[in-house]
Amino acid sequence: MKRGRKPSIDAADITRAAIAVADAEGLAAVSMARVAQELGNATMALYRHVKSKDELLALMWDSAMEEPPPLPDGEWRDKLGFWAKAVLTAIRRRPWFLQIPISGPPVGPKNLAWLDSALSALEGTPLGPGEKIGVVMGLSTFVQGEARLSFTLSQGFEENPAQFNHQYGQTLREVVDPREMPSLAAVIEAGVFDLDDVLDVGDIGADFDFGLRLFLEGVAGHIRGRE
Amino acid sequence: MKRGRKPSIDAADITRAAIAVADAEGLAAVSMARVAQELGNATMALYRHVKSKDELLALMWDSAMEEPPPLPDGEWRDKLGFWAKAVLTAIRRRPWFLQIPISGPPVGPKNLAWLDSALSALEGTPLGPGEKIGVVMGLSTFVQGEARLSFTLSQGFEENPAQFNHQYGQTLREVVDPREMPSLAAVIEAGVFDLDDVLDVGDIGADFDFGLRLFLEGVAGHIRGRE
DNA sequence: CCCTTTATGCGTACCTCATACGCAAAACCT
DNA sequence: AGGTTTTGCGTATGAGGTACGCATAAAGGG
Numbered sequence: 001m002k003r004g005r006k007p008s009i010d011a012a013d014i015t016r017a018a019i020a021v022a023d024a025e026g027l028a029a030v031s032m033a034r035v036a037q038e039l040g041n042a043t044m045a046l047y048r049h050v051k052s053k054d055e056l057l058a059l060m061w062d063s064a065m066e067e068p069p070p071l072p073d074g075e076w077r078d079k080l081g082f083w084a085k086a087v088l089t090a091i092r093r094r095p096w097f098l099q100i101p102i103s104g105p106p107v108g109p110k111n112l113a114w115l116d117s118a119l120s121a122l123e124g125t126p127l128g129p130g131e132k133i134g135v136v137m138g139l140s141t142f143v144q145g146e147a148r149l150s151f152t153l154s155q156g157f158e159e160n161p162a163q164f165n166h167q168y169g170q171t172l173r174e175v176v177d178p179r180e181m182p183s184l185a186a187v188i189e190a191g192v193f194d195l196d197d198v199l200d201v202g203d204i205g206a207d208f209d210f211g212l213r214l215f216l217e218g219v220a221g222h223i224r225g226r227e
Numbered sequence: 228m229k230r231g232r233k234p235s236i237d238a239a240d241i242t243r244a245a246i247a248v249a250d251a252e253g254l255a256a257v258s259m260a261r262v263a264q265e266l267g268n269a270t271m272a273l274y275r276h277v278k279s280k281d282e283l284l285a286l287m288w289d290s291a292m293e294e295p296p297p298l299p300d301g302e303w304r305d306k307l308g309f310w311a312k313a314v315l316t317a318i319r320r321r322p323w324f325l326q327i328p329i330s331g332p333p334v335g336p337k338n339l340a341w342l343d344s345a346l347s348a349l350e351g352t353p354l355g356p357g358e359k360i361g362v363v364m365g366l367s368t369f370v371q372g373e374a375r376l377s378f379t380l381s382q383g384f385e386e387n388p389a390q391f392n393h394q395y396g397q398t399l400r401e402v403v404d405p406r407e408m409p410s411l412a413a414v415i416e417a418g419v420f421d422l423d424d425v426l427d428v429g430d431i432g433a434d435f436d437f438g439l440r441l442f443l444e445g446v447a448g449h450i451r452g453r454e
Numbered sequence: 455c456c457c458t459t460t461a462t463g464c465g466t467a468c469c470t471c472a473t474a475c476g477c478a479a480a481a482c483c484t
Numbered sequence: 485a486g487g488t489t490t491t492g493c494g495t496a497t498g499a500g501g502t503a504c505g506c507a508t509a510a511a512g513g514g
Contacts, residue, residue, distance in 0.1 A: 004490025005480040031471060042493045044473080049491095053472065099328075102379055105395055107402060116408035123410055129417035131437075138438030142365065145372030152329050168332055175334060181343035183350055190356035210358075211365030218445030231461025232509040258500060269464045271502080276462095280501065 009039055011049045015059040019094075022060065027096035032056075057100050062108030064097045066090055068117040077216050079121035080135075084143050084212050087114065091147040098148045125223055135219050142215055146208045169194035236266055238276045242286040246321075249287065254323035257287075284327050289335030291324045293317055295344040304443050306348035307362075311370050311439050314341065318374040325375045352450055362446050369442055373435045396420035 017038040021030050032053060036043045050056045069086050071079040091097055106112060118136040127135065172193055178185035187193075244265040248257050259280060263270045277283045296313050298306040318324055333339060345363040354362065399420055405412035414420075 001482065002490090003482045003488070005482095005492075007491065032473085033471075043471095044494080045492050047473075048493095101326075103382075105380065107398055109402070112399075112403060112408060112411060116403075116411035119410035119414055129414045129419045133414060133419050134434060134437040135441065137434055138369065138441055141372035141376060141438065142369045142442075145368035145375075146365075148372075149368060153332065155330075171334055172339075175336070176339060176343075181339060183346035184339060184343035187346060187356045187360060192356050192360050207361055207364050210361040211368065214362065214365055214445035214449055215369075215442055216445065217448040218441035218443065221444040221448050222441055228511065229461085230459065230511045232463075232511095234462065259502085260500075270500095271464050271466095272462080274502070275464095 007049070009041060009045070009049065011059060013039060014046055014050055014056060015063050018056055018060050019063060022096045023094065027099045030056075030060075054103070058103060061097070061100045061102060062106075062110065064094050064100075065108075065110040065114060066093070067110065068114045071117060071121055076121050076123075076125050077220065080118065080139065080219070081212060081216060083118050083121055084139055087140070087143045088147050088208065091144070092151075095147075095151045098144065098151060126227055127223065131222075135222075139215060142211060143208075146205075146211065150205060150208075234276070236268060236272070236276065238286060240266060241273055241277055241283060242290050245283055245287050246290060249323045250321065254326045257283075259283075281330070285330060288324070288327045288329060289333075289337065291321050291327075292335075292337040292341060293320070294337065295341045298344060298348055303348050303350075303352050304447065307345065307366065307446070308439060308443060310345050310348055311366055314367070314370045315374055315435065318371070319378075322374075322378045325371065325378060353454055354450065358449075362449075366442060369438060370435075373432075373438065377432060377435070 014035060018030050018035045021034055021038060032046055033043045035056075036046050039046075046056075050059070068083075068090075072082055106115070115136065118139070119132055122132045122135060125132075169188065169191065172184075172188050176185050176188060241262060245257050245262045248261055248265060259273055260270045262283075263273050266273075273283075277286070295310075295317075299309050333342070342363065345366070346359055349359045349362060352359075396415060396418065399411075399415045403412050403415060
């Protein structure tokens with residue numbers, strides 16, 4: 001049988017506690033001391049189960065994502081669109097996911113399940129394996145980038161609401177010289193940046209939807225040009 | 228005239244020094260003490276010109292980008308493609324750019340110049356102002372995401388070369404159960420992940436090129452459907 | 455030319471963190 | 485029971501950000 005003192009906690013416990021802290025107070029609040037306190041252990045006890053904080057962050061990264069939801073029936077475009085929105089929703093539930101400095105390609109089961117889900121959406125298409133990966137990587141990159149952007153902005157908003165809303169369009173009008181940046185000035189004058197709802201944390205966001213549509217349209221074009 | 232002791236440095240000097248440190252040793256090496264040393268001042272002297280380290284990072288963020296290069300002649304698709312690659316190249320020159328936790332929308336002149344440049348590429352198209360912004364935002368999101376990914380991976384590679392190259396495909400084969408994730412397993416079996424050149428830091432990268440092509444194709448489709 | 459005003463330079467000190475080290479405590483084996 | 489092995493954790497070190505207050509210049513007024 002196994003010798004030595006029984007472990008009172010294991011790496012999974014630590015990861016869970018760390019995730020709870022991150023969910024409640026943000027990634028910045030995740031310190032070894034804080035996590036240990038959550039578990040009722042001393043700080044240094046954690047190091048028996050986790051080599052370093054970086055390793056803990058990697059574990060958190062693997063465990064952070066929920067299970068991918070089943071895709072709807074329909075053609076690949078609907079499925080991929082649904083998938084993209086599901087990714088965005090999942091990330092929004094754990095915004096700190098994007099703040100973790102990742103150290104390599106995904107090997108955790110959850111992340112791989114999401115990858116599999118996206119690939120399955122392309123199952124009926126004539127795309128080759130490499131192309132499927134390319135499509136999914138591109139889409140995933142776009143979604144994560146958009147999520148990061150919206151999260152960053154909403155965070156900046158909480159810290160300093162004044163600089164947003166109508167302010168931004170106004171600020172740009174002051175800073176941009178129409179002679180130096182005519183294209184940008186034209187867009188500013190059109191009032192595109194005067195929206196109140198630059199963030200719209202609640203729903204999916206028009207920018208995201210538009211970009212997603214463009215990307216999927218591109219995939220459709222690629223498939224068409226290939227048949 | 229202005230009273231009081233003459234400032235020996237100003238915020239711009241500090242920003243420059245901080246950027247020099249980041250260029251040479253990475254963003255992690257940028258500490259107030261390190262920057263002060265670079266300038267021959269004491270640590271606390273910096274706080275006369277910069278409210279906090281966060282503010283310094285924001286200043287660095289604004290100054291980090293170079294001037295956008297002039298776009299080539301041709302149709303919008305060539306221009307935007309060129310722009311996207313230029314963004315990627317510029318970011319690769321200062322990889323730490325993406326590590327700075329940004330706090331709001333861009334107001335710095337350099338970043339706005341890039342925005343203007345991208346918008347000017349769409350000048351000849353029938354797209355409205357909101358659509359132009361949508362296209363540019365989407366593209367920018369994609370490019371930054373791709374840059375972040377390639378940077379992250381190349382960094383992980385330096386720290387731990389063993390886990391890459393053929394290893395990754397092998398690792399996946401061990402972890403992925405074909406019954407649970409059939410689509411992913413199929414792609415793995417096709418050998419897509421066995422490449423030596425997952426990163427290819429040198430050139431533009433096939434994934435990036437493919438994703439870029441898809442997105443631009445999507446924009447073309449959108450324009451076509453609008454005329 | 456000295457003194458007051460004002461802004462900068464910076465030494466000291468405090469706090470938060472990650473983490474190395476070594477000993478104490480517990481659980482198993484013989 | 486005594487030895488062995490593994491975990492728990494107190495202590496200590498060092499890095500980093502920054503508040504505070506005094507020292508130090510530079511300009512203006514008398």
